[in-house]
Amino acid sequence: MSSDHTSRAVERLLDVPADPDSVETASWILRGMSEAALFAVAQSHAIEPLDDAVGALGARGRRGDPKFAARLRELRTILGPLPSAYESLGRDWSPQPRPGPPDTQKATAYCRLADLVDRSGPPPSGQAVSAADGHGRAALLDRDRWRPGAHPTAGVRFVRTDIDPSLAWRVWTRAADGVPVIVLVAEKLTPTVNDVWWGIHNGTHLDHISHLEATGHDATVIEYGHGLLAAESLAMSVELLAGLETSDSGVARVVWEGLVERLARLPVPDVASSPTAEAARNATDQEFTALPTLARAYTTGAVELLASGFHHPLIPVAYRTALVDRWNSLAARRPEVLDALEEAGL
Ligand SMILES: [Zn+2]
Numbered sequence: 001m002s003s004d005h006t007s008r009a010v011e012r013l014l015d016v017p018a019d020p021d022s023v024e025t026a027s028w029i030l031r032g033m034s035e036a037a038l039f040a041v042a043q044s045h046a047i048e049p050l051d052d053a054v055g056a057l058g059a060r061g062r063r064g065d066p067k068f069a070a071r072l073r074e075l076r077t078i079l080g081p082l083p084s085a086y087e088s089l090g091r092d093w094s095p096q097p098r099p100g101p102p103d104t105q106k107a108t109a110y111c112r113l114a115d116l117v118d119r120s121g122p123p124p125s126g127q128a129v130s131a132a133d134g135h136g137r138a139a140l141l142d143r144d145r146w147r148p149g150a151h152p153t154a155g156v157r158f159v160r161t162d163i164d165p166s167l168a169w170r171v172w173t174r175a176a177d178g179v180p181v182i183v184l185v186a187e188k189l190t191p192t193v194n195d196v197w198w199g200i201h202n203g204t205h206l207d208h209i210s211h212l213e214a215t216g217h218d219a220t221v222i223e224y225g226h227g228l229l230a231a232e233s234l235a236m237s238v239e240l241l242a243g244l245e246t247s248d249s250g251v252a253r254v255v256w257e258g259l260v261e262r263l264a265r266l267p268v269p270d271v272a273s274s275p276t277a278e279a280a281r282n283a284t285d286q287e288f289t290a291l292p293t294l295a296r297a298y299t300t301g302a303v304e305l306l307a308s309g310f311h312h313p314l315i316p317v318a319y320r321t322a323l324v325d326r327w328n329s330l331a332a333r334r335p336e337v338l339d340a341l342e343e344a345g346l
Pocket of ligand 1 (some may be wrong): 205
């Protein structure tokens with residue numbers, strides 16, 4: 001039982017880069033706590049540091065989004081009777097006004113890049129597969145080449161769990177010994193969606209952990225708070241890259257639909273003649289209603305990272321070089337990628 005590891009997670013998840021008195025901060029902390037609970041359950045880590053942190057939340061815990069409170073309670077219940085401090089979480093929540101749209105210039109660039117991804121392919125089909133049956137591992141292994149600076153899948157630890165997939169949102173983490181871990185829940189996906197979610201998105205998070213650990217960083221920093229913003233921006237920049245690189249129209253379509261879904265998490269900016277913006281206006285998302293800062297990391301954050309040449313203190317130099325090289329060779333083949341950034345003034 002690693003009590004230290006849960007303590008470190010608690011320290012990270014309480015450090016949220018938003019107004020400390022806001023409903024956003026309260027909700028973000030509860031969501032982080034549900035992730036820490038998931039990993040404590042799946043890896044048999046001590047839960048006491050999380051129980052103590054919940055007990056110390058006070059009014060802040062009551063103001064958080066009740067759906068994260070409910071998720072946290074369900075996960076905590078797996079480990080035994082629910083401590084009373086969990087009961088009032090989310091009780092004083094009140095719906096917040098919708099946040100403003102993201103930065104127009106960067107959101108426009110995101111839309112223009114997403115518009116360049118081929119969306120003409122067939123909808124995903126085929127017999128659904130489950131990551132828990134080995135398909136997540138297979139997608140990571142087969143799709144290494146889709147990710148710049150990929151680290152070998154052999155270095156990843158797969159942890160099986162029978163936790164209900166609806167309680168698991170983020171399934172990647174860093175183990176107490178520094179190894180990238182992925183928790184396997186029995187979630188059914190079509191093969192192409194499995195390839196994209198595991199082979200690109202989750203794979204990038206695992207690569208990121210490996211790169212950080214290999215350069216002497218403690219990769220728990222990217223699991224919560226400001227580090228998670230960098231991690232999600234990075235994963236989305238790799239999704240954009242893969243969508244723009246692929247010649248498989250079925251894969252491109254799944255990537256594009258994911259790009260639309262991320263844009264729909266905030267009010268959709270007014271971008272003229274953008275099929276991506278148009279599609280996002282017809283989509284809705286509940287997970288991020290109270291989390292605008294995190295929602296922006298997936299869209300404008302990805303563009304910001306790309307436009308900066310992946311200069312970020314949490315992206316080690318060797319990794320940055322691999323990312324920049326791949327984007328440069330894509331831009332050499334498809335100069336319209338640069339036009340999209342330039343049109344948005346980036
Ligand atoms: Zn992610």
